[in-house]
Amino acid sequence: MKPETLPADANDPIITVRHMTKHFADFEALHDINLDVHRSEVLCLIGRSGSGKSTLLRCLNFLEQYDGGEVRMGGQLIGWQDGPSPRKPLPAAALRDQRKNIGMVFQQFNLWPHYTALQNVVEALLRVKKLPRAEAQARAEAALQEVNLKEKADSYPASLSGGQQQRVAIARAIAMEPKLMLFDEPTSALDPELVGEVLNVMKKMAAEGMTMVVVTHEMGFAANVADRVAFLDSGRLVACVPPAEVFGTEPADPRIRAFLQTYRERNVV
Amino acid sequence: MELGLYLHYGPALVSGFAVTILCWIAGSLGGMVVGFAIASLQHWAGRPVRWLLQAYIEIIRGTPFMIQLFILYYGGPYVGVVLGPVEAGILSFVVYGSPYFSEIFRSGFESIPKGQIEAARCVGLGEGSIVRRIILPQMLVLITAPLTNFVIILSKETAILSVVTVPELLYQTQTMAAETFTYIEPYVALSLFYWLMVVATTWLGAKVEARVTRHLRRA
């Protein structure tokens, strides 16, 4: 799914995670996470419910404050002021600047229901990118075109199907031209017949070279589209390997085997 | 009914009505602004501030308006706060109304799903934009009716201001009644004026509600 010619810096990590930990009170939700995501890479995060997939994803854009270790993007520490501990959170404006580069798509879409599809996409272009209205409008329309929803520009979310709402949410994120896209189970809230239209948009984005971290239970998508698959178990990153090593042969790690078994029983893989 | 009485007392009644309207509108608007500030602080400020505000809310909601008014007007001078009756009336309205308004705003804040706010943060919207563009327009849908209700309640509470000699509607009505030994004429006029305020508020509330629910109907 990758373009034939990768840029020369294709191997630069977009984001690096080192020794990251995250606690909720006394509970250790993430333990010593180390991870690089490279330019144009698609990384799928899998693992059973409660293993910490959402938490890991949300630490990457500081929706959750990780407490130990580092997350860096372009050398910049995400969320915290660089310095000796105890470190302080970045000022709000600096955090906003970092977040502009990281798009996020949620399981529940999280569209703003009082705005039309187009207004949902336009909002941040006007107020964050500060584009003139005409330009913001044009760019929002182009983003909706990307997700094949141009004709729904003036519809309110309530009148769109789940699949359409999720595609608007994707358009809202990509209109900001992020360097990295995070997806948290983007198809889990959808009726089965609507899953495909969202996955197809994501495949297209992957093919166009977007860097993506995708939490998903769609093992087919992970097997076919991911460059690497990361497996989380009880807050630990157990493996981060090409999909063939997870789905092709019998994976070495018994935890991964047990996890996949539950899918095989449902004839999903 | 002796309609001729109105010729003589009409101007006083109208001026009373004007004072009532002034206290009511200034008090309601002030109460809303302070209430909004309280609700916002309770949402974003640290624990000590939230705790203090909660105490304020409990105390004000736990005491009758008339007592608050007495304390402010008659007790104020002992601590160096000397206010005219109208100023005391307006200020006591702000004090009395703000906790109720803040509770209405708080329920509004809490009605917005957290995910929508996270989505806004993810595209880099600032807290100010989030409040103005995401939270307020949606919470107005929910709070317009309770806000309208409470403003109507306040319109009738203005009558209490007469006890500290604010020359408002009831004060003028009572003067007219005392001087002319009539009851029907003054109190019919009084009722008519209050009714006007309620009708106007209800009408305005409906207008606002229609405007803020546009997206729900055009779905």
Ligand SMILES: Nc1ncnc2c1ncn2[C@@H]1O[C@H](COP(=O)(O)OP(=O)(O)OP(=O)(O)O)[C@@H](O)[C@H]1O
């Ligand atoms: N805000 C929170 N407060 C306390 N504990 C939390 C919080 N968020 C998550 N947790 C806990 O952290 C662990 C990891 O949660 P997380 O949501 O990341 O799991 P997940 O892998 O995304 O699961 P799922 O597949 O169900 O979405 C769970 O045990 C969860 O109960």
Ligand SMILES: [Mg+2]
């Ligand atoms: Mg999750």
